[in-house]
Amino acid sequence: MRTKIATAVSALVTSPRLRALGRRRRALMRRLSGRRPVIHYFHQAGDPYSVLAVQAVPLLRARYGVDVEIHAVSAPDRAAAPEPDMLTAYGLRDAALSGRLAGFSLDADVSALAPDASAKALAKGDALRRKLGHYLGAVFYFEGEWYWGLDRLDFLEERLAPFRRADAPALSIAPRREVTLAPCKTPARPPVFEAFISFRSPYTWLAIERVTKLAAHYGADLKWRFVLPMVMRGLPVPLAKQLYIVRDCKREAERLGLPFGRVADPVGAGAERGLSVLHHAIPAGKGAGFAQSFLQGVFAEGIDAATDAGLIRLAARAGLDDAFVKKALADPSWREVAEKNRADMFAGGAWGVPSFRVEGGAMLWGQDRLWAIEEALRAACESP
Structure with a gap:
């Protein structure tokens, strides 16, 4: 019985119909209030994924009729990121791969984009991130849904399609790359x-x-x-x-x-x-x-x-x-x-x-x- 209940809950949590209803409800609330669409971006200083993600902020502002608010946040706690030292080492290498696809660099100077990271600002950003329901840096939040780093930016841009400016390019800021199964000669020894x-x-x-x-x-x-x-x-x-x-x-x-x-x-x-x-x-x-x-x-x-x-x-x-x-x-x-x-x-x-x-x-x-x-x-x- 417990498994059946859990299965029903998971089906509800992932329901496309429920997701669509939530999007419509939030869009209606925004229109009724007369507010512009707002993306909340949570930036973690020293995080390589944040270094890349924040470079997308000016492009989002230029391509879409939306506001982007940047919030400083602390590193996730050990419950959310249980191997911080390994994450630091791996993140540098992995983020370099991710940045290569989007044409962003880990060496870019993002100081002009990075938010105030004072103790007061961090406390405020952490509280908002916790209230909205996340735990990482380099995440975007838009009207009830989360998008981590460059890897999920295409999903965010799908949501933003109604706000795309007429002169904005159609290509995603961070295009996906998928396996191609390209022609290849038979190896002399199986790798x-x-x-x-x-x-x-x-x-x-x-x-x-x-x-x-x-x-x-x-x-x-x-x-x-x-x-x-x-x-x-x-x-x-x-x-x-x-x-x-x-x-x-x-x-x-x-x-x-x-x-x-x-x-x-x-x-x-x-x-x-x-x-x-x-x-x-x-x-x-x-x-x-x-x-x-x-x-x-x-x-x-x-x-x-x-x-x-x-x-x-x-x-x-x-x-x-x-x-x-x-x-x-x-x-x-x-x-x-x-x-x-x-x-x-x-x-x-x-x-x-x-x-x-x-x-x-x-x-x-x-x-x-x-x-x-x-x-x-x-x-x-x-x-x-």
Whole structure:
């Protein structure tokens, strides 16, 4: 019953109809008050993603008939960003990739755009960010919805389309880049492609199909490196973060043409049971199929993986029978493998999933960076 209630709540939270109603209600309130549209941008000093995001502010003001208010905020607390030192190191490298796509630089002088960061200003900005329901820097808020950094600026611009100035260019400020599966010669040796995944990660669900297609197209040796969910490793996930993630995943799923929203959270027994089956499915050549079935089931179909009926149903879609599932559940050796994978992932500079690397190279975190993984796979194919 608890799972059914949670699934119904998640479906409501991610409901496109509810989202559309909220947008119309806020737009009506704005028009009735006679106010101009206002974007709130939250800037975190020293954050590389904020250095990039604030460079978009003048472009937003120039292209759209909107006001943009900039607020200084503090760094997120450890509950929202549990590995601050790793985030600092990874963020510099990852933001450089993101900036390259948009033509923005981490070396740009943004002092004229950055807001007052006095203690009083920070307290005010933090309070507003908390009230509106977020926890990070480099985020834009517009009439009830959040957009993080350059990665989600295209979604914000979709919302702003009615306010676009007549002379504004049609191209997005920060265009997306997606995998292309471009022609590539068969490699002399299959490049090793590692995918660090979790069965409680909705972003893993968004990535899983593209990951398998990338590996097949570029002749890669795909290694599934499963880990326990973050919260089961003692890393908390605050409510504001949970809400932002499921709503963000919903719009990403819509963009990718994937179902999402009827979530049966597999945290605990569901994830553990799923990983035990995955551990046995991988050497049987059914790892990708089971992972995709499991993730679709728990994030789009409300299937409870903590029950025998639910897990058997998810396994059957991947060609795994009841006997296979029972044998896997009786074997606890998956735990050692999951811990080794976690240690390797941390050693590579990532602490969350999905994360990827090719030929032992730089770790890339997130389904938004699969285009960069494709670059690495193509380079590996073209190397002598």
